[in-house]
Amino acid sequence: MRREIPLAITIFVGFLLIFSVFFPPVEDLGENFSLFFDIIAVFAFFLGGGNLVRIHGKKLLKRKPDWAFSIVTLVGFFLMLAAGLFKIGNPGDISSNVTAEGSLFAIMYDNIFKPLGATMYALLAFFVASASYRAFRAKNREATILLSAAFVILLGSTPLGALLTSWMPDSLSILEIPNLAVWILSSPNLAGQRAIIIGIGLGVVSMSLRLILGVERSYLGDEGA
Amino acid sequence: MSRTGIVVFLVVCVLFVVSWVVKAGTGDPEGHYIRDGFLVTFAAFLTLAIMSFMYKDNPYYKFAEHLFVGVSAAYWMCLAFWSTLVGNLVPRISERLSNAFMVPHQPGEYNFFFYIPVILGILLLMRLSPKGGWISRWPLAFIVGTTAGLNFVRYLRSDFINQINSTFLPLAVDWQGFGHFFSNLSLNATGQFVAMFGNCVIFFGVLCGVIYFFFSKEHTGWFGRASRVGIWVLMITFGASFGYTVMGRISLLVGRLTFLLRDWLGIAS
Amino acid sequence: MWNGHIWGMKVHNLGVILVLLVIGSGLLWLLARALRGKEVDRRVIFAFIFVSVAAPLLITMTFTFRATPIVEAVFDKIESLPPGSHVLISYDFDPAMAPEVQPMANVLTRHALVRNHKVIFMCLFATGQGQLNVTLRDVIAADFPDKLDGIDYVNLGYKAGNEGVLNVIVSDFKKMFPTDVNTVPFDSIELLDGIKSCKDLDLVISIGGGLPGLKEWILFVGDPGGVPTAGGVAAVVAPQLYPYYPRQLLGLLGGVKGAAEYESHFRERYPQFDDMPTPAIIMMGPQTIAHIVIMSFIVIGNILYFRERRKGRRV
Numbered sequence: 001m002r003r004e005i006p007l008a009i010t011i012f013v014g015f016l017l018i019f020s021v022f023f024p025p026v027e028d029l030g031e032n033f034s035l036f037f038d039i040i041a042v043f044a045f046f047l048g049g050g051n052l053v054r055i056h057g058k059k060l061l062k063r064k065p066d067w068a069f070s071i072v073t074l075v076g077f078f079l080m081l082a083a084g085l086f087k088i089g090n091p092g093d094i095s096s097n098v099t100a101e102g103s104l105f106a107i108m109y110d111n112i113f114k115p116l117g118a119t120m121y122a123l124l125a126f127f128v129a130s131a132s133y134r135a136f137r138a139k140n141r142e143a144t145i146l147l148s149a150a151f152v153i154l155l156g157s158t159p160l161g162a163l164l165t166s167w168m169p170d171s172l173s174i175l176e177i178p179n180l181a182v183w184i185l186s187s188p189n190l191a192g193q194r195a196i197i198i199g200i201g202l203g204v205v206s207m208s209l210r211l212i213l214g215v216e217r218s219y220l221g222d223e224g225a
Numbered sequence: 226m227s228r229t230g231i232v233v234f235l236v237v238c239v240l241f242v243v244s245w246v247v248k249a250g251t252g253d254p255e256g257h258y259i260r261d262g263f264l265v266t267f268a269a270f271l272t273l274a275i276m277s278f279m280y281k282d283n284p285y286y287k288f289a290e291h292l293f294v295g296v297s298a299a300y301w302m303c304l305a306f307w308s309t310l311v312g313n314l315v316p317r318i319s320e321r322l323s324n325a326f327m328v329p330h331q332p333g334e335y336n337f338f339f340y341i342p343v344i345l346g347i348l349l350l351m352r353l354s355p356k357g358g359w360i361s362r363w364p365l366a367f368i369v370g371t372t373a374g375l376n377f378v379r380y381l382r383s384d385f386i387n388q389i390n391s392t393f394l395p396l397a398v399d400w401q402g403f404g405h406f407f408s409n410l411s412l413n414a415t416g417q418f419v420a421m422f423g424n425c426v427i428f429f430g431v432l433c434g435v436i437y438f439f440f441s442k443e444h445t446g447w448f449g450r451a452s453r454v455g456i457w458v459l460m461i462t463f464g465a466s467f468g469y470t471v472m473g474r475i476s477l478l479v480g481r482l483t484f485l486l487r488d489w490l491g492i493a494s
Numbered sequence: 495m496w497n498g499h500i501w502g503m504k505v506h507n508l509g510v511i512l513v514l515l516v517i518g519s520g521l522l523w524l525l526a527r528a529l530r531g532k533e534v535d536r537r538v539i540f541a542f543i544f545v546s547v548a549a550p551l552l553i554t555m556t557f558t559f560r561a562t563p564i565v566e567a568v569f570d571k572i573e574s575l576p577p578g579s580h581v582l583i584s585y586d587f588d589p590a591m592a593p594e595v596q597p598m599a600n601v602l603t604r605h606a607l608v609r610n611h612k613v614i615f616m617c618l619f620a621t622g623q624g625q626l627n628v629t630l631r632d633v634i635a636a637d638f639p640d641k642l643d644g645i646d647y648v649n650l651g652y653k654a655g656n657e658g659v660l661n662v663i664v665s666d667f668k669k670m671f672p673t674d675v676n677t678v679p680f681d682s683i684e685l686l687d688g689i690k691s692c693k694d695l696d697l698v699i700s701i702g703g704g705l706p707g708l709k710e711w712i713l714f715v716g717d718p719g720g721v722p723t724a725g726g727v728a729a730v731v732a733p734q735l736y737p738y739y740p741r742q743l744l745g746l747l748g749g750v751k752g753a754a755e756y757e758s759h760f761r762e763r764y765p766q767f768d769d770m771p772t773p774a775i776i777m778m779g780p781q782t783i784a785h786i787v788i789m790s791f792i793v794i795g796n797i798l799y800f801r802e803r804r805k806g807r808r809v
Contacts, residue, residue, distance in 0.1 A: 006366035017374025038655025043346030076295030084303025149464025192462025195434025201384030304620035473729030480593025
């Protein structure tokens, strides 16, 4: 039962959603199953939150290294949760927008979540710069092609590219760096990306088929073996 | 904590208070200027705390990182709860709950089948229990089945059939004979030659790219040469991606520095 | 203070020359070290990039951009739709992507509203709802105070489920969004009269860069529903979406450059918005300097590499 029921669910739901594309009478059922999926996704968020509390709670209780920072995580989590679930400071009633301006939830989003999330990714600019200096070498023909394309795109996406080659006659305008950058993106880049997309597309289709036919069972863990 | 650590902590505290006072002092006297001063200062502190990682890992970075994890998990949970659970599920399973949450309940909207995702959702939460973890595979199977069913047709249509369809482009664009072609031959960006050359690059580029990904035949002879061209096309693709990645990452840094220099320090326009 | 033009850029003070001098001399120092075969600490590189992004923010550099065909296609589509057309803008991004894509969301909303289109906002990212507040405040409340919620625009908010949401709205909008974000019932919203599914929309625009994003809109709504789909995405994913253009994707704003092109084009076409905020155009100043620095890093790094390789051969 631990293996058969999940397999049956996957096969049934998978086939039904495929049929719903081809048979309009099943379309409504397909939509409902998508809605079920959306509702289960909410429980997946709860699972994530629960897991976070469990892990940091354990770390705190067992006084593991950096346990004090787990207090920060838990305080932040519960404060944001309370602000959102109870709509603290919300200018409207319980039916109003949870992210309404002026609510504690919106204030925490704007002043805690936003700066933290944005800065976390902004750090990547430093690492990209460091990698450019240390790792981006024209070691062979392939690396040189990559480097040249990157140079044209880097120059072409700033006004500098236009300034450098604006003297070109109209009959050679494809060699102007911004035009060349556009051409690279819309011709060789398109071809390369399309080859990748076709490959990934085929991979997704075959994996979906393996899942629906019950051939692929790794998601069941040990039970699926 | 070391003596240096204590000194740094005290300096940070002093700077925080100074910033708070200054920002509150320059705020709108009719608004929440003390609160707003604190909030801008706190946001700036968090920004700098994350950036301090560039020097080395430190307690300020760890504080900010841990806060981010907690706050973001709760944010997504709250939004999902109000928008989907209350917005889509409650009116379909209970009129009383709909009234409690003040969401409109249409007569005839009740649908018994919507208890299925509730049950599956609760089973998913069983993953938190050490012994009941196995039963969480039922909702997982539902998620896997739905994803596979949804993706199968869409990827086949959009990423396979339509992509191949879009690759068959005319290799001769606006063809009016050789005479016209050679008399108008130029490297103009919108000219006939560039358009034809572009289409050739797309057609043969995709073909060679796909050949490179085909591993069931040894890459020798003409097949190997086509695969080699495929690598070059892919290298140009990766180069273009690198160029755009640099642009993207720099933009994010500009965003944060704009906040620090304009919204916090007020020295940028 | 000196106002003038350098290389066709409008420069409001001498700061830009100072910035170029500082960064230029720094790069020369780096080159000299490379020629002597000396390594540089990674923090020096970090400091370089920090200065080259921060310094241009302290001075004002204004550029004008010519819209590329892929950006112009989005502009022309919004322009060509008759007033009162239904345009859906989906906020599928988080604060991490916001510096790049928020300017796109703002200018596209401004364009749709100035053309008197009916704008439907929704989000596939929970954070999109927070970012949408920025547009509501900075664009609608600031520039279009006469536009009414429910009549000229509506905020449907966020729904969990990624592709699951799209699979429902492609055939039934109300099933997924029984109310708007303020719990106003779907049937009472005047703007949504006659909208049964995405197939009834005149244009769908996804602003994002992650998953779910524009690709999912094409796969689950654009292609199956035959809905004109356009988008604005973070630069990282922009090259990956070119294969869908122009058959499956109407047009695309890629990264901050795409946003700057759109802002330029919009201002040119609507001079009454000449003094509107143009964050993307402003960002192109630091962007240009940073690109020069990164290209210089690549060149200096390669000089270092070839020097070492030649030395290795001699040995």
